[in-house]
Amino acid sequence: DTGVSQDPRHKITKRGQNVTFRCDPISEHNRLYWYRQTLGQGPEFLTYFQNEAQLEKSRLLSDRFSAERPKGSFSTLEIQRTEQGDSAMYLCASSPATPLDRNTYGYTFGSGTRLTVV
Amino acid sequence: DQQVKQNSPSLSVQEGRISILNCDYTNSMFDYFLWYKKYPAEGPTFLISISSIKDKNEDGRFTVFLNKSAKHLSLHIVPSQPGDSAVYFCAANSGGYQKVTFGTGTKLQVIP
Numbered sequence: 001d002t003g004v005s006q007d008p009r010h011k012i013t014k015r016g017q018n019v020t021f022r023c024d025p026i027s028e029h030n031r032l033y034w035y036r037q038t039l040g041q042g043p044e045f046l047t048y049f050q051n052e053a054q055l056e057k058s059r060l061l062s063d064r065f066s067a068e069r070p071k072g073s074f075s076t077l078e079i080q081r082t083e084q085g086d087s088a089m090y091l092c093a094s095s096p097a098t099p100l101d102r103n104t105y106g107y108t109f110g111s112g113t114r115l116t117v118v
Numbered sequence: 119d120q121q122v123k124q125n126s127p128s129l130s131v132q133e134g135r136i137s138i139l140n141c142d143y144t145n146s147m148f149d150y151f152l153w154y155k156k157y158p159a160e161g162p163t164f165l166i167s168i169s170s171i172k173d174k175n176e177d178g179r180f181t182v183f184l185n186k187s188a189k190h191l192s193l194h195i196v197p198s199q200p201g202d203s204a205v206y207f208c209a210a211n212s213g214g215y216q217k218v219t220f221g222t223g224t225k226l227q228v229i230p
Binding site: 004006033040041042043044045048056058091093107108109110111112114 | 122127152154159160161162163164207209216217218219220221222223
């Protein structure tokens with residue numbers, strides 16, 4: 001297993017355009033999380049899925065943001081009508097639903113997608 | 119409302135010495151605490167964790183201490199190495215694998 005994969009690594013878009021990011025979690029993990037990180041801040045929770053069900057959404061996830069995980073495997077995060085304030089690193093993480101071994105915490109992050117809105 | 123706080127944005131330590139990174143939290147529902155390490159242009163990497171039923175957890179050069187009454191935890195790195203230079207995030211959650219709440223990070227620089 002190669003860990004959590006995110007694509008693309010970098011995205012530059014013009015304000016007002018739509019963008020979509022993809023996350024492929026660790027195959028045996030049934031939970032998938034999206035976070036956003038801006039400069040000087042820690043990652044902020046956006047939403048998470050168990051299999052294909054979206055279990056929680058942050059108030060940070062405005063109606064321009066939508067996340068899907070249609071078959072309980074990979075997930076997409078779409079931002080419509082991008083604004084300059086959307087510029088950030090978008091991080092995906094995955095985990096099992098229940099801890100298998102808390103000493104080797106299975107909450108694993110991908111390398112992120114850096115979005116720049118110009 | 120910043121539920122996890124790291125009040126020191128940066129820390130410089132000489133190689134071989136101890137690095138101590140501090141973290142405070144406000145949410146008494148948190149029962150699991152984690153430290154992540156992050157290099158530029160990479161995602162956070164899990165370092166060490168501690169359950170609220172413990173007050174210390176050790177893994178090699180890394181030790182995390184938890185003081186529940188003070189709602190404070192710290193990460194000790196002994197001895198510090200130049201490769202430890204990174205941003206360290208304190209994080210917490212409650213109730214198993216759900217969302218994790220992160221602090222704002224402390225940038226550690228280990229000087230050779």
